[in-house]
Amino acid sequence: MIEGLPAEGVPAERVLAELRGLREADLPTHGGRLFAYVYDPDIAGLDELARAAYAISAHVNGLDPTAFPSLLAMENALVAAAGRLLGAGPGTAAPAMAGSVTSGGTESLLLAVKAARDAATTDAPRIVVPSTAHAAFAKAAHYLRVGLDVVPAGDDLRADVAATAERIGPDTVLVAGSAPSYAHGVVDPIPELAALAAERGVRFHVDACFGGWVLPYLRRLGADLPPFGFDVPGVTSISVDLHKYAYAPKGVSVLLHRDASLRLPQFFAYADWPGYTMVNPVVSSTRSGGPIAAALATLRHIGDDGYLALAAKTRDAVGVLAAAVQATAGVRLFAPPETTVVCLATEPDVDPFVLADELAARGWHTQPQLAYGKLPPTLHLTVTAAVSGTAAEFAPGLAEAVAATRARGPVPLPPELARAAGALTPEQVTPELIEGLAAGLGLGDGATGPMAAVNSLLDAAPPALREALLAGFLSLLQRPAW
Structure with a gap:
């Protein structure tokens, strides 16, 4: 047990040793065998660079950018980088794009919903999302007291445009789609959804938190993926996490709006008290500059050419893992591996939850997904560039795990x-x-x-x-x- 406040101070080296000891119980964040929660590019020295950059700005406070212009410059650089990647900037369809740096995808989605809610005139605002949309939309609706209309996805696991059209009503303030969905890694029909929202006069948000930084590179590599950025008419806002496929330390995300007027309702301002006037573009007031500096250092060190190479390694690793699933009796691909996700289902004689344990026992850590409606339980594998070094070892590990799962059978509940x-x-x-x-x-x-x-x-x-x-x-x- 670690005592948070000892009677006497503890020497620094002992404190660090205790922290390292606690970390030994965690899953491995590097090595290409953890398929959830972390994103590993397998670049030597990147962790050290990010830590050093973090330390430089750890005590800088994002509450007041006029007091700390360094952080303002960093945030503007990150927003500009994300905007350029997603079809904004001079000479594009979104030359006046505006954005903010947030602490993660959930905050970005919450703020997208807040901006839509606060810009609307209805007293009963509602948002329309596909059933495959990230749960953070439900969290935003709960926190902001906004109605949530969930539209069942089609048999192809993508948002159903016709069904979405039926759910949009006079109180709808936002429609959303995923690029891609987290659970299955497939991209919703963004152009059709955006056109529908524009026709109805409703904001349309693209949740690209998961794949927004890698899909543009996959498209440059020849992937047959639909457009989803500001080059798509009707897209009014996009979220993209930098701590995912931009490989920055957690937690940094970017929320982009097509223009500054769309972003304004996102802000919170309050002057009716004796202290300083509070003006916040995001949820937090005080914010450490550490994660933002680490993110900027990561982007500048890897560069555009580096991200293209990382996307190629990720694409190749997805292909190897998908082939392993297809070659193993007892498991099957549940969704097309078109982005960076391998989602597999099992045959009746292979319990998916036992299989997850058996894979973990062999060093492969997947993410079980429970049954939902007509969808069976599945195993989710988020694939990163680091997996390219281990992907070839997955096939024999999967075959062994399936055989062991069959031998064990389901775990009987008491x-x-x-x-x-x-x-x-x-x-x-x-x-x-x-x-x-x-x-x-x-x-x-x-x-x-x-x-x-x-x-x-x-x-x-x-x-x-x-x-x-x-x-x-x-x-x-x-x-x-x-």
Whole structure:
């Protein structure tokens, strides 16, 4: 147990040693075997450069750009870089593009919704998104008290334009599409959706948080992907995360608007108090300049040619992994591997959650995705440039994991847990119940190790109960050790 506030100060080297010790329990952030959460370009010296840049601006405060013009210059450089990549700037269809640097994709999406809500005249604003849209839209709707209309995606896992048209009403303030969707890695029909939104006089946001920095390079390499940037008429805003395929440290995202007037409702300003007038373009007031400096250093070090090469390595790795899935009996590609995602499903005799554990036991860390509507559970693999060095090893590992999964069979849930999944309501989930469930699943005080039983329980529960169970479990984890 680490004591947060010891009676006497601890020497610096011991503090660092303790932190390194804690990190030993984490999944590997480098090495091309973790297919979620982190983005690794496998560039020697990049981590050290980012850390040094972070240190230079760690104590700079983004609250007032007139006090710290260095941070203003960095933010403007990042926004300009993202804008140029996504079809804005002099001589383009969006010469007056404006943007802001945020802490991540969720904040970017929240602010896109806020700008649309605050610009509207309706008293009951609503947003229309496909069922494959990122959950951050639901979070934004919840936080901002905006109605959420979810349109089922088509059989091809893409947004259904006709169904979207039916859901747009007089209170709709924003329509959104993904480039690509996170779960399956497919790109929505952005030109058609944007044209529909423009026809109805509604803002249209492209959630390119996940792939916005890599798709332009994949298109330059010949990938058959639809346009999704400001070159598409009707696109009014785009979000792109730099801590994903721009390979910057977390957390830096950019929210772009076609022009400054569209961005203005994003701001929050308040002068009716005795202190300084608060004016914030993003959610936070005080912001460290560290992540922004690290992001700028990363972009400048890699450069346009470097990102093109990284995209090529990623594309090739996706091809190798997809071929491994296609060559392995018992698993299949669930979605076309057209971007940077390999999404696989399993045959009935291969439990997907046991397979995830078996892959993890062999050093391959995937992200299980639970069943949703008519969609079965799947395994999600986010592929980065670093995977190009390990992709060839995946096929034998997958074959071994599938064979081991077949031999083990599904993880049987204890009868009382199975009954609970079918009978509980969200309102019945209490801290005491969560502690009992955690003990019954053998989780103890943590969430490391095999997770097939946990995922099987969650998969058997309806979405509202899943939410309550996971919120309760996270609450169980996030408590002080006295």
